[in-house]
Amino acid sequence: MEARRGEVKQTLQMIGGDGEYSYAANSSGQRKLIIMTKSMLENAIEQMFKTLLLKRITIVDLGCSSGPNTLLVLSQVLDIISKLYKQSKEETLPEIQFILNDLPSNDFNSVFQSLEEFKKKIKEERENLLIPYYVSAVPGSFHGRLFPSSTVHFFHSSTSLHWLSQVPKELERTQGISQSKGSISITRTSPPWIVKAYQEQFQRDFSIFLKSRFEELSVGGGAWLTFPGRDHVDGDSLSHLSELLADSLNAMAEEGIISKAKLDALYFPFYVPLLEEVKSIILGESSFHIEQAHLLSNNIELYIVQDGKKIANSIRAGIESFVAHHFGDAILDELFERFAEKISRSILEEKLTKCNTLNIVIVLKKNTPQ
Amino acid sequence: MEARRGEVKQTLQMIGGDGEYSYAANSSGQRKLIIMTKSMLENAIEQMFKTLLLKRITIVDLGCSSGPNTLLVLSQVLDIISKLYKQSKEETLPEIQFILNDLPSNDFNSVFQSLEEFKKKIKEERENLLIPYYVSAVPGSFHGRLFPSSTVHFFHSSTSLHWLSQVPKELERTQGISQSKGSISITRTSPPWIVKAYQEQFQRDFSIFLKSRFEELSVGGGAWLTFPGRDHVDGDSLSHLSELLADSLNAMAEEGIISKAKLDALYFPFYVPLLEEVKSIILGESSFHIEQAHLLSNNIELYIVQDGKKIANSIRAGIESFVAHHFGDAILDELFERFAEKISRSILEEKLTKCNTLNIVIVLKKNTPQ
Numbered sequence: 001m002e003a004r005r006g007e008v009k010q011t012l013q014m015i016g017g018d019g020e021y022s023y024a025a026n027s028s029g030q031r032k033l034i035i036m037t038k039s040m041l042e043n044a045i046e047q048m049f050k051t052l053l054l055k056r057i058t059i060v061d062l063g064c065s066s067g068p069n070t071l072l073v074l075s076q077v078l079d080i081i082s083k084l085y086k087q088s089k090e091e092t093l094p095e096i097q098f099i100l101n102d103l104p105s106n107d108f109n110s111v112f113q114s115l116e117e118f119k120k121k122i123k124e125e126r127e128n129l130l131i132p133y134y135v136s137a138v139p140g141s142f143h144g145r146l147f148p149s150s151t152v153h154f155f156h157s158s159t160s161l162h163w164l165s166q167v168p169k170e171l172e173r174t175q176g177i178s179q180s181k182g183s184i185s186i187t188r189t190s191p192p193w194i195v196k197a198y199q200e201q202f203q204r205d206f207s208i209f210l211k212s213r214f215e216e217l218s219v220g221g222g223a224w225l226t227f228p229g230r231d232h233v234d235g236d237s238l239s240h241l242s243e244l245l246a247d248s249l250n251a252m253a254e255e256g257i258i259s260k261a262k263l264d265a266l267y268f269p270f271y272v273p274l275l276e277e278v279k280s281i282i283l284g285e286s287s288f289h290i291e292q293a294h295l296l297s298n299n300i301e302l303y304i305v306q307d308g309k310k311i312a313n314s315i316r317a318g319i320e321s322f323v324a325h326h327f328g329d330a331i332l333d334e335l336f337e338r339f340a341e342k343i344s345r346s347i348l349e350e351k352l353t354k355c356n357t358l359n360i361v362i363v364l365k366k367n368t369p370q
Numbered sequence: 371m372e373a374r375r376g377e378v379k380q381t382l383q384m385i386g387g388d389g390e391y392s393y394a395a396n397s398s399g400q401r402k403l404i405i406m407t408k409s410m411l412e413n414a415i416e417q418m419f420k421t422l423l424l425k426r427i428t429i430v431d432l433g434c435s436s437g438p439n440t441l442l443v444l445s446q447v448l449d450i451i452s453k454l455y456k457q458s459k460e461e462t463l464p465e466i467q468f469i470l471n472d473l474p475s476n477d478f479n480s481v482f483q484s485l486e487e488f489k490k491k492i493k494e495e496r497e498n499l500l501i502p503y504y505v506s507a508v509p510g511s512f513h514g515r516l517f518p519s520s521t522v523h524f525f526h527s528s529t530s531l532h533w534l535s536q537v538p539k540e541l542e543r544t545q546g547i548s549q550s551k552g553s554i555s556i557t558r559t560s561p562p563w564i565v566k567a568y569q570e571q572f573q574r575d576f577s578i579f580l581k582s583r584f585e586e587l588s589v590g591g592g593a594w595l596t597f598p599g600r601d602h603v604d605g606d607s608l609s610h611l612s613e614l615l616a617d618s619l620n621a622m623a624e625e626g627i628i629s630k631a632k633l634d635a636l637y638f639p640f641y642v643p644l645l646e647e648v649k650s651i652i653l654g655e656s657s658f659h660i661e662q663a664h665l666l667s668n669n670i671e672l673y674i675v676q677d678g679k680k681i682a683n684s685i686r687a688g689i690e691s692f693v694a695h696h697f698g699d700a701i702l703d704e705l706f707e708r709f710a711e712k713i714s715r716s717i718l719e720e721k722l723t724k725c726n727t728l729n730i731v732i733v734l735k736k737n738t739p740q
Binding site for chain 1 (some may be wrong): 465474477478479485504506507
């Protein structure tokens with residue numbers, strides 16, 4: 001079945017459970033990012049906490065996925081609020097309402113079943129200061145409304161906002177024409193109209209995201225967003241990897257393993273924006289002002305060939321469901337083995353010497369309505 | 371593995387998915403109860419709505435399970451609030467926050483995946499008046515705190531509160547002694563100390579339930595609770611069925627298919643209280659006053675033998691996980707086939723002529739703290 005417009009919400013999901021290809025087993029990059037940025041997150045929550053002087057704090061994690069990182073954010077938030085509470089000399093403990101969000105197809109059952117263990121661990125670690133916290137989940141796409149008006153104090157989102165709500169319409173219209181194909185997303189050789197289509201889709205999606213969060217935030221509320229970004233118009237290591245994945249798919253089409261027409265119709269619903277692009281959408285949309293905006297480098301030197309499989313698995317965990325929806329399950333193992341080999345060869349030939357993921361880190365504060 | 375104290379929270383769950391033995395396919399009794407009591411629920415929500423004059427209403431369904439009934443309650447709530455809104459002549463639509471709760475082992479993935487379809491249906495049905503609503507889920511046992519203080523306006527719970535938090539301790543101490551066994555819960559021939567142990571466990575559980583809900587409700591909030599009850603001290607059709615299940619288990623122990631010692635250690639963590647008992651716990655606990663309290667009869671005449679399988683399946687959907695945790699999966703099919711046969715034979719011999727489930731329906735209102 002081809003990926004049709006509007007279906008991304010149903011077809012895009014991290015691989016559940018804890019098997020070899022699961023997101024749980026292949027999300028160490030995302031974990032590293034969360035840990036790297038902890039002190040910056042601390043700062044952002046501190047600002048919010050001190051301004052609002054809240055007895056009950058509602059924090060949402062958008063795109064929580066299912067795996068070890070899902071509850072890591074909650075654990076960090078508990079650390080941060082405990083510390084702030086101690087400094088505040090308040091007598092009553094604040095209560096934290098922590099809301100997990102992801103698409104309805106996310107493996108929430110796994111997350112819920114890991115909660116008991118998490119609660120036990122937290123209780124043991126913090127016997128002397130246990131901030132009461134309550135966990136809930138809201139399934140749905142963040143490219144639209146998810147929560148009642150003015151009910152959230154703080155949004156957190158890590159490595160999720162580069163996923164678009166859909167493949168840009170302009171690309172779908174070209175299905176079958178096969179002009180300029182061979183690629184599955186923006187690459188160094190993409191023609192300008194493809195780049196533009198992706199850019200505009202991101203612009204629309206991110207604007208709706210900001211409008212929705214504005215409605216949902218209470219006065220004084222804020223957001224902490226991190227997601228892959230670029231520092232220059234030319235490709236980064238993500239687009240290099242995307243080319244290698246496209247090469248693997250093209251080889252399989254040449255050999256008749258997958259349909260050429262289906263490959264021509266395949267575009268991935270993600271976009272890695274420039275920091276400047278993101279800033280300009282926020283300023284143009286006027287719901288928020290920017291408290292902080294950085295580009296953070298998460299650089300992994302690659303010198304062992306085995307890393308090919310690791311990188312391929314970590315990308316598989318994120319895109320497998322999308323690929324399977326397009327081509328069927330049967331091709332998955334072969335595709336990602338070819339992909340891993342290509343990455344390994346690139347490392348061996350020193351074409352790929354590092355996996356440099358740049359991440360945009362943005363702290364936003366809700367503007368007071370005029 | 372034996373069912374140990376405190377493990378009920380993990381081992382008790384309705385069967386997920388939509389297979390032959392799933393709760394989804396075997397919950398028509400519960401559905402009938404929800405439909406039967408709709409006008410009474412309407413009344414209760416109306417009282418709350420008119421007293422509180424809310425712009426945003428948070429309603430929780432405790433023990434929501436997974437199946438067609440899960441979203442039926444939400445659909446009823448939307449009906450009721452739409453009607454009240456029309457009568458009120460208010461200009462702005464209220465927002466509804468609907469929170470689903472069940473044990474972490476409940477199949478929330480199924481529920482979340484059915485939400486998109488539900489939303490589409492609601493949108494088609496109510497094009498002219500669509501109350502904005504938001505759905506979230508909170509995993510955990512209602513025998514304790516689940517929500518931050520004063521954040522809920524109304525609790526709904528159907529066919530859940532007869533489940534205890536654990537098998538009474540007194541019964542566990544007798545493991546291996548095997549005195550007065552052959553039964554797996556209270557029956558017409560149970561000795562008084564067993565009845566007392568169950569009664570006291572229910573009392574403790576229901577008191578903690580009331581205390582927890584009191585903390586979580588905002589001023590003026592209320593609760594709507596329905597669950598199996600009795601009108602006299604002697605057994606009802608539930609205890610007759612429980613005897614037939616015990617007979618099936620005893621026969622399997624005699625034949626060496628299951629261990630006699632394990633059967634001796636098996637007690638079910640449920641209790642069907644008298645209406646008077648429930649009332650007296652509420653009055654003694656003082657968190658709530660009773661607005662309404664009825665005993666409602668859901669009487670099914672049994673005259674066809676095939677009903678045996680239907681009844682056995684509907685009970686299987688509720689208790690399978692508990693039985694499997696105790697004896698292992700392997701015995702399930704044989705046990706419930708024997709059970710179905712016994713029910714069919716009872717119907718044929720006119721020993722079981724009706725399945726008369728009595729349900730307690732209670733409307734509570736939070737007392738204002740002194």
